[in-house]
Amino acid sequence: MKKLLSLLIASTLIIGSLTACSGGQDKPSTGNGDAKEVKIGINYELTGDVASYGNASVDGILMAFDEINAAGGINGMQIVPVKIDNKSDSAEATSVATRLMTQEGVVASLGPATSGNFMATIPVAMGSKIPVISASATADKGVTTDDKGNVNDFVFRLCFNDSFQGVTMANFASGNLSAKKAVIIKDNSSDYGKGLAENFRATFEAAGGTIVAEEGYVGKDKDFNAILTKIKGQEFDVIFIPGYYQEAGLIIKQARDLGIKAPVLGADGFDSPVLLELAGPEALNDVYFSNHYSSLDQDPKVQDFIAAYKAKNNVDPNAFNALGYDLGQYIADAIKRANSTDPVAIKDALADTKGFAGVTGTFDMGEDHNPIKSAVVIGLENGVQKTSVKVDPK
Amino acid sequence: MRVLSKKNIITLLLIVAVFAVVQVLISVKIINSFYEITLATICINIILAVSLNLVTGFTGQFSLGHAGFMSIGAYVCALISMNTDSTLGFIFGILAGAVAAAIVGVIIGIPTLRLKGDYLAIATLGMAEIIRVLFLNMEITNGAAGLSGIPRNTNWTWLFIFLMATIILINNFIRSSHGRACISIREDEIAAESMGVNTTKYKVMAFALGAFFAGIAGGLYASYFYFIKPNVFGFMKSVDVLVIVVLGGLGSISGSVIAAILLAVLTTFLQQFTEIRMIIYALLLVAIMLFRPQGLLGTKEITDMFKSNKNTEKIE
């Protein structure tokens, strides 16, 4: 009886693994091939908690790929995106990355959008020697460098890390706004919110300011009246909201409704037309956030992208769209410069990027695989971008 | 030692053979690293499902908080093996995580297991949410950012060892007087009490044992997937495990094993249907429950089917 049981387990295990195998007999053809097309993996959060960020990034990436393909591709090769959903789950992200690299024969993989899920793909990339790039994984530690500080060769990102934006906004608060007391309302359910909050606090306090309160919320919350009422009773000069537009828009609206007039600060998570829709124009005064670019920028690259995106999707692009678009351009540019579909050559080209001019800024790829680019701090007036201050990296 | 009966030794040899075959397939790369991940997911899910089956299928206590116990095992194992990166550290981490989960299981089980049915389900769901919020706010767990860079000290060998240990030990438990006491609670709690079964004790025992093995699964998960964060162990994870158990059949260990494999193959297959994968998954879930609400095997084990065939043959 037990024998039969285990026999069965055994055979199902084998059958299970074999059926899994039979699905993928098509040979992974890493690069080279007949050089008519090049496969690029897209490993994003298309369903689950953070699906909106994943979908927005993929929109941008595919828009870039479409443009490139329409213009004849990379050195004559058409880009074939292999898009797989990771369900906003880190283990699934690992599995998808492995699938893309060992099964689908991609030369590079883009995404995931959030730091944790991106980190889950890093060991796979390092093992398979195929580059992974994220446009929005902002965590300071454990992304492009490992915990000992060594650079992860095959890992790149296009965005700022949390410390840069946290520090930038803290300096902006104490410098430009002469704030002495600040309140932090952070997205406690995302690594992004946590990282920004920590860096903001450290810098702001070092500059002589005090954090009078630090409150938290979780993604998809809609009611912030309780914490806003609580801080309303305290004295402070600015509110820092490390989080995404979906909640930040509501927080700003509810704060203004309750009569809280203090300036609101945020980071690139604010950059979305949805912020304006949620908060309404009246509430969006005295709101400042750091971003990669400003729509005020008259650079034709920026204006063309905004116009093209709008023509296609009927809305203004958000930060994920823009970063995704640049990510698509960036990988294509690297493949072109490498003039090869060998992942290692692509990796070298990615690392050796100088003066890449994207929508989200012109950058050199740094030694530590973080882009060296300046940020802009955008000021909103009635929901419209009115001011932008450029902040250069140290 | 009667445990070394001929039957059991043959079983053992078969288990070793299965292990060896898969090991060979891995080393000659017929099972490549992608399928190896699927295999790992299957092993971890089987451990989770079999341990939940002990609580929900055999003892009849409806739990929606299995991911909570898994997360305890995962965090404890991750923290220990990040500080002592060695196989010994890993083994110690796994066991420490499992024990921690079992202790929490006892602490939570004693008050909540007096509840019945849906109320217990909601209470266990709440308990798992509380555990998750604690991990989200603790310094040592690094909050929402999670723990990354967990050394991968696990591989097919360890996964298989823990998988087999889980199946064999839970199977042994079920087929002992203690296990029968648990089953009697599922069948009729009042009658069980009147037959001298200390229902609270056995519910807590099953709950703790289930938590222990969920903790092992968590440790394996942390160690295999390098990275954990609180949101991995949310309500959805508990539901995923419950779906495996119900799909396989409440009270059927082999059912859980088969369902875990089927679902893993299905998920892998559905990966390519990016936009509609969750729709297909949901439709399948509803359809299976509509057409086979008792699950694939009901309360039977796959071995029972062979046995009943044999019996009828004899009679004829």
Place this chain on the structure above:
Amino acid sequence: MPLLSVERLTKSFGGLTAVSNVNMYIDKGELIGLIGPNGAGKTTLFNLLTGVYTPTTGSIKLDLNGNIKELGGIKPYDVTASGLARTFQNIRLFKDLTVLDNIRIAMHKNIGYKMPSALFRSNKFYEEEDRLKIEAEKLMDIFSLTHKKNELAKNLPYGEQRHLEIVRAMATKPVLLLLDEPAAGMNPNETAELTKTIAKIRKEFDLTVLLIEHDMSLVMKICERIYVLNYGMMIASGLPQEVRSNKKVIESYLGEDLSDASNKKS
């Protein structure tokens, strides 16, 4: 002191007093009947004796060779461990388990190994399981259920299910067996069979029995003493013939002639 003595036992649910100030005793070896019309509180009294309900006031004392134990308010499994076992009015077998498993579960409290032995299958585990199986088979032999040991309880015919309930209760090795309407729903043949069985187990296991019956034919025939409950109160007690002629008892049965009543089958 008698084997079981119940003193001033009362149970109220909110405003309703289901059992009120009941006194009774059972001597070792007796076969006692507890009768009364529907809703008289018989099953409530049973549930108080077996720990399902906690008494509002009063005491239930069990005397095992001078070792006196209070049963009121303790858990059903502790009551069972003290030596009381019961059957249920509406059969409560473990329906989806085999006959053998039903019996083995009831033997659980006498098992001689601990959980680690079960998990790792020590020699003790095998020895004890063997012993259990032998004992269970002995019990099944007595009730001629052996050939059905692998049948699911729910597949047995009604009469055998009732039998199995008794066997299962016997498997807990009780000193006092409480039978809750064992003949309910049985035809005369089955009832006769049951009567024989009860007599047999009394003799073979040196057992004391308390029997609830709504209908009196069985009770009058085999019980040595009878208690009569109505509206939660003990209205009469004594030998069958005394009870039969008791005015209060007759009234409580709506003036029916009890000889008639005893011929009727419910």
Place this chain on the structure above:
Amino acid sequence: MEQFLQQMVNGISLGSIYALIALGYTMVYGIIKLINFAHGDVYMIGAYIGFAATTFAKLGFFPALIIAMLASAALGILIEKVAYKPLRNSTKIAVLITAIGMSFLLEYVMMFFVGAEVRSYPKVLSDASFNLGNVVINMQQIYIVVTAIVLMIILQYIINKTKIGKAMRAVSADKDAAQLMGIQVDTTISFTFAIGSALAGAGGVLVGIYYNSIDPLMGMMPGLKAFVAAVFGGIGSIPGAMIGGLSIGIMETLVSGYGNSMYRDAFVFAILIVILIIKPAGILGKNTKEKV
């Protein structure tokens, strides 16, 4: 003190939303003892229907509310007929898994069609606010509380005074007996789903207007919290759902306002567990013990 009053205002308006969803939960649970996990998603669909009605059809608040309620009611009946009715004699857990499956289905079908991004409602109700002392009250908060109370009163009336209400209570007490008494059990259950879902749809529209933000996964957490509220108040009891919803809303607000906002959800669930242990039937529920 002012702050406390303001927090109570916040808590009551949040609680009213939980109460609206909880009412549907409690009715469905009361009648077929099923945790209808898809209920939170009916609320989400209601919000989207209201969104479509106000944005594309340019309807006002009341027509949009009515349309959303009707459509949600129809959806509720459909879900019941397709997914739950065939399982009426199955195990509880099979039905629960089906409910979870339906919940996923609704969420991801919506995500497929409308995308994962949040949407915002056009302004169909005045969001003017006025001050009572230093306490700010938004007109929309008043709309929400009033709508919740009115719907609860209507519901209480339907259940206690009408024929169908009587049928609902009968089916909830004993389905088989009700059938024998000539009550059409299926119709009654459908009706219950219709009313419960209509309430959820109304909740969705109100939330859409009040918070101005809807997305396909918006039903998950409020759905769970509303179930907690229903259990807290005593499942199967209409006033219980109302009290439970308000209590959960106020408790959350107080934890965020005076305690640590990061432990808000943990606190709510801890309270739930404590309530379940000391009074398993909830505040207004009746304790029923199994007959032996």
